[in-house]
Amino acid sequence: MAFKGAIFILALAALSPVLYDSFVRLSIIFNNAPGKLVKLNNLKSFEVKFEDSVRSCEDALLVESKGLAILSCDPGRELYNTVMGIFLPGPVPGAEIFGYFYDDTSAPDSESFKRFEIQGYEPGADFHTLGMAYDEETSTLFIVNHRKDGPTIEAFKLDLTAFTAEHFRTIRHPLLHAPNAIALINGHELLVTNDHHFISEKFHSLSLLETYLGIPLGTVVHVDISSLLEDPTSDVKANVLARVPFANGITFLNETTLAVASTTKPGVYFYTFTKPEPNSTAPPTLTYKSLVRLPYYIDNIRVSQDGALYAAGHPHPPSLDKFGATRHKCNSPGVAAADPSTQEECQITNAPSWITKWTEDKGVEHLYVGTDFPTSCTAAFDSQRKVGVVAGLYGKGIMVWRE
Secondary structure, three states: OHHHHHHHHHHHHHHHHHHHHHHHHHHHHHHOOOOOOOOEEOOOEEEEEOOOOOEOEEEEEEEOOOOEEEEEEOHHHHOEEOOOOEEOOOOOOOOEEEEEEOOOOOOOHHHHEEEOEEEOOOOOOOOOEEEEEEEOOOOEEEEEEEEOOEEEEEEEEEEOOOOEEEEEEEEOOOOOOOEEEEEEEEOOEEEEEEOOOOOOOOOHHHHHHHHHOOOOOEEEEEEEOHHHHHOOOOOOEEEEEEEEOOEEEEEEEEOOEEEEEEOOOOEEEEEEEEOOOOOOOOOOEEEEEEEEEOOOEEEEEEEOOOOOEEEEEEOOHHHHHHHHHHHHHHOOHHHHHOOHHHHHHHHHOOOOEEEEEEEOOOEEEEEEEEOOOOOEEEEEEEOOOOEEEEEEOOOEOEEEEEO
C-alpha cells in the first residue's frame, strides 16, 4: 500500500504543472468570454488608420532611425491560414509589404503610407507572410513565408527611398517545418520559432491537441545562412536550441537575454543567450531564466530602444477562431448583397485585442484591452518618438497610439 501511495503521489506531482497550466488556459477562455471581458484603455490617444488600404497584417517592426514601420499584410489569410487551419478552395491572393512613416502626423496618407514593390521573386510562387526581422546594416528583410509547396524564409534587399524589395534568397531546412517569427543574431544567423510540431494542414486533430494541451513541441531553431549568402545552392545549417509550447514571437531583450512568447503557456520565456567560443562550429546555447505569465494567448513581442518589451495577443481564442473563419465572407465584395443573417453575423462578430508592456522594474503593465481594433498580434513602440503601432491578424488597417 505504501508503495502504491508513493507512486500516486509521484504521479500527481508530475502532473501538477500540466494540470495547473490547463486550468490557466481554460480560465482565460472563460474569464475573457464576450460579456465578461473587462475592457481597459491606458493609452494617451490612438486611432485606426488605413482601413481601406490593408488588412490582415500579421507583423510590424520599426526602423526607428527612419521613423518607419514595416508591415507584412496578407489578405489571403482569410482563405489560407496554416496556423489556424483555414484551407478554403479557390484562388488565394498573396501578401504584400508596406511601410508607414509615423513621425510626421501632418503628412497625407499618400506620402506616409507606401507599398514596397517586390522584385525578383520566383514567378508563380505564392507569398503568405508571418514574422519578420530587419538587418539595418545590410538593408535585409527576412520574412517567414508559408508557401503551399513548403514553408520558407525569404530574404529581400530593401530600398527605403525607392520602396523596392529585391528578393535574393530563399531559406529552407527540414527543421523549419512551421516557422513563425524571427530574431536576428547578425546578418547571417537567425533564431526562428516553429509554433507547432504537428502542422494543421497534415495533422489537424493532433495540432489542436498540441495547442490546447500546451504540449512543448514548438521549437527555437538556430539558423546559419553564411554559406547560402555566398552561394544560393549551398546548404543551410540549423539546430534546435529550445522547446516551447506554441512558440510564437521572439526577440532579444538585450545582448544576453532572449525572450520567446508561448501562446499557450501563456507567457514569455526568458533565456540566457550564450555565444559559442571563438572559432567553434557549435551553435549558441539557450539557458532558461524565468517566465512571465500573461492573462491572454500571447502572439508577437517587440522590444523598444529603452528596453521595454511589448506584447500583443488574443484574450478569447474561440472569438478569434470565429472571426477568422468568417472574414472571407465579411470582406467579400458581395457582402452588401448577402442574406440578412450573413450581414448580421459580419456586424456582430468581433475578436478582442490585448496589449501589454513589461519592464524589469515595473513588471507587467496592461495598456489596452478592447475591440476598437480586433485581433491584435504585434505591438511595437518607438520610445524616442513615443509612437506605437499595432498590427491585427485579421484587422483592417493598423492601430497607432501616441504618448
